[in-house]
Amino acid sequence: MADLNTMRDVLAHWQAYQADEQELQKLCTRQPVDCASIQGEDRTRCMYLEPSSYTCHTEALSDAIAASAVRMDPPAGSGSSWGWWLEDAEWQAIDELRRSLEALDATRAAHAAFCDEANAVVAADEAYAELISTIDAYTAADAEDRAALAECQALRSDPEHRQAADEDGSGRGWTRVRIAASVLVIVAGLAAWACVPDYRGVIALCVSVVALLSVLLMPLPPKGGMAPWRRHRINEGNHVLDQKIAEIEAKIELRARELKELGEQRAARLAALLEPYRSPREKLEALITRQEHAAIEVLDGDLVKRDDAYEAGSLGKLPFDEALAAGNEREWQLLEAWMDAYIAELPHAMEHAENVLGTEALWLEGHAPYGRRNWPDTPEIVRLMEEGSAQDSDAAFALVSASAR
Numbered sequence: 001m002a003d004l005n006t007m008r009d010v011l012a013h014w015q016a017y018q019a020d021e022q023e024l025q026k027l028c029t030r031q032p033v034d035c036a037s038i039q040g041e042d043r044t045r046c047m048y049l050e051p052s053s054y055t056c057h058t059e060a061l062s063d064a065i066a067a068s069a070v071r072m073d074p075p076a077g078s079g080s081s082w083g084w085w086l087e088d089a090e091w092q093a094i095d096e097l098r099r100s101l102e103a104l105d106a107t108r109a110a111h112a113a114f115c116d117e118a119n120a121v122v123a124a125d126e127a128y129a130e131l132i133s134t135i136d137a138y139t140a141a142d143a144e145d146r147a148a149l150a151e152c153q154a155l156r157s158d159p160e161h162r163q164a165a166d167e168d169g170s171g172r173g174w175t176r177v178r179i180a181a182s183v184l185v186i187v188a189g190l191a192a193w194a195c196v197p198d199y200r201g202v203i204a205l206c207v208s209v210v211a212l213l214s215v216l217l218m219p220l221p222p223k224g225g226m227a228p229w230r231r232h233r234i235n236e237g238n239h240v241l242d243q244k245i246a247e248i249e250a251k252i253e254l255r256a257r258e259l260k261e262l263g264e265q266r267a268a269r270l271a272a273l274l275e276p277y278r279s280p281r282e283k284l285e286a287l288i289t290r291q292e293h294a295a296i297e298v299l300d301g302d303l304v305k306r307d308d309a310y311e312a313g314s315l316g317k318l319p320f321d322e323a324l325a326a327g328n329e330r331e332w333q334l335l336e337a338w339m340d341a342y343i344a345e346l347p348h349a350m351e352h353a354e355n356v357l358g359t360e361a362l363w364l365e366g367h368a369p370y371g372r373r374n375w376p377d378t379p380e381i382v383r384l385m386e387e388g389s390a391q392d393s394d395a396a397f398a399l400v401s402a403s404a405r
Helices: 004-029 040-044 058-068 089-124 126-156 159-195 197-217 228-306 320-367 372-387 393-404
Strands: none
Touching: 004 058, 004 320, 004 372, 004 393, 040 320, 058 320, 089 126, 089 228, 089 320, 126 228, 228 320, 320 372, 372 393
């Protein structure tokens, strides 16, 4: 039998025993992580997020249990969850980072919802929709005209078409030369006809032959050139192409001015629709920027304290996503060294926890007014005695036993 003060001491030791037992269970069930097995993108993510694949140092835990001669069997189904080491004070910065990133995600979600609301207002505006439809129609027509222009220009640049255009001037010059030569021959023949009457027949024959040859040779192209009739046909096609190209270019130029005007109208209408949302959205975006800086400052401060190779402020010089990835990579490197030290210390930590647990158990066995099986009833017994329902531990224990039947 024990009084209230004694039972309060028993309760304090029982709670200490429970805490020590829980600590020993943690040491026996928490699997040290093999950080070298975590690769690629997982090393750029925050370590409170479980990687897609990793391995644990299971043999290191088994060896530590065997070396420390732990006599406590862990409860069935017990095991360590990912990130168990974050409970250690050395990793409190990661928990702070988690809270910062969760706040950032919440703000980003609010910003996205706000933008969706604004976009819905824009999508429901008939005037804006009509402008967009008109611009789309003009753009499609412009694309068709540009395709037709490219086709005409390609045909106009065809070697045969270029040759016909180039030879057109030179061909006309060659024809003029032949005509001039024929005229000179005829004039010379007439002069000879008048001056040499005895050879008028021969002269007439020669002039006729020369004139006939000039007429026959006049349609023929120069060496390597194009026949005049073919050149004429192609040049007619070139003329049609040139007219068509000029017309299409004029349409494209006119439509470009119209598209510019429509674009200005669209921009003005969009600005008017979004004006009520501008200020709140800017405030959310400013908050996102501050939260991003705050998250990087958490990593920067932690790395300054624990990473001798880290240069203070270097993460702040990078864009947010790059800074977060680089900071996480360094945190994984720190965890790898921390896990190595944890594995080395694990057998001693288990032995110490076992000794502390045994000390508390020894005290309870000497001072608790009932056996080990009923130690868990201590909190209820103390509560009954403090409420006045029982004057001593025996009376309280009797009440607890009666309620359990």
